Amino acid sequence: MKKNQIGNEVDSTCNMESGKLATVFGQLSDIQFELGKSLGLPVNRLAPRSGVEFPRWCSKILEQFRKTILKPIVKLRPNGTMNWRYYGKMIGIIVRFKTFLSHDLPRIIQDEGWDKMTDEQWVEKKWLLGETELRRHLMAIVKRPISDDETLENLVEKVLKGRCEQFENLINAALFQVAQQDARTGRLFFKGMSEGFTCFLDENGGFCGDRGRTKIYMEFLVYRVEVERYRRTLPIKSRRDLQSWVLNHAKIRIPNDDDWFDHFCDEICLPMKGVGRKPKPEIL
Secondary structure: OEEOOOOOEEOOOOOOOOOOOOOHHHHHHHHHHHHHHHOOOOOOOOOOOOOOOOOHHHHHHHHHHHHOOOHHHHOOOOOOOOOHHHHHHHHHHHHHHHHHHHHHHHHHHHHHOHHHOOHHHHHHHHHHHOHHHHHHHHHHHHOOOOOOOOOHHHHHHHHHHHHHHHHHHHHHHHHHHHHOOOHHHHHHHHHHHHHHHHHOEOOOOOEOOOOOOHHHHHHHHHOHHHHHHHHOEEOOOOHHHHHHHHHHOOOOOOOOOHHHHHHHHHHHOOOOOOOOOOOOOOOO
């Protein structure tokens, strides 16, 4: 019988090897891959999977994203008919994303204190970041040889600069196309562009359509390896055990309410083998 790092026995049927953790880049790659697959988008050009299991309850979280924060984007899926308002929305989303990169992202980095990390602290975090895999992926995007002494910061800057240039080309092409149309078509396009600017990201860089659970969903995705390992730990754990672990170990900020947590687990189909949920009252 295997034991985890805290000494508890782990079910041998668990295929998550002891100590195998996904890096930050690996986590994002897995989420991007699974989300793209669920939306029917081509995934062959995405970064490769980390190799760490992506449980069904994580896929259910991505379904919740499609119904909430990603709903405005999913609705813009092409259907074979030219829709100038939707075209404008797409361009508005691109313009807002450029604003996020140039204004919101630097502010978020400062708010989180990442700009104050020392070189020694960054060295300690390299393994968690997944620098080797990230560099390999960025080099594939740049499509040219990169010297070994090229810093990760410079490589990221080059990729973001290239992406912004692509966005600028898309915006200019759209404006050129709409300039050839009549006033009614232009009105639809620019109305959609205004809507697109605010339909996905709000003024603070947060997600529109957030029901208040988006951050909790994301934290569960980040802790998916640990959650799965704890869920399969022997002796069998109940939902109350998992709820206590989430609050006291993972430090995920959830309401300390049994009914709320039961509903949350039901919503994402997060199963626990042990008894821990209140039985439904019998109807006489």
